[in-house]
Amino acid sequence: MLFRYPVAGAALLLLIGCTTAEEPSIPQPPPNASRPPLSTAPPPSPVKPDPSLVPPELAKYCRSGFPLEGVYSPHRLTVKQRCVAVTGIAWAINREHDGDMHISLTGVNPKWLNAVNMQRSSQSLVIEVVPSIPMQMPPLKSRVTIVGPWVLDTQTGWMEIHPVWAILPA
16 A cells, blocks of 8 residues: 555655654743843852941841842843942832832932932832842832842943842831
8 A cells, every 4th residue: 555655655654753752842931030040150259248338237138149140131230339238218119021020219328329310200229129039029108228239230321229139127
């Protein structure tokens, strides 16, 4: 019967030879903000934050190692201080397209802001909580202290704390 239809027979033999009993491979999910990228960061080193930027009682929240671990597209951020503690009012909280939670922190010392932050409607410091470091969002209009790296976002031009390592009542 295979010889009667040689093209069909050849196709059938090819199909049988190409099938296996293995399970189909599961495709990898696309990269996203909830999964931190692999880092080529140097090994962790002890962190001794500047006491003028982080009070001694809050220094325990500072992390060693690569300060932008878990951040989506860390190449766009320039670290100005690897660990700071900033107090202000949680004015607005929004979820961003990359999964981060944005908190607009108002009433902060102006030394944490630049001209772009001052042009924002709330004249606020941008705070970004990343999915890989989950934490409870503060109630709106509550006074909080945020601990994390102080960075310049080179795409937006504003200063922010990104990622957040701690949110504490102030």
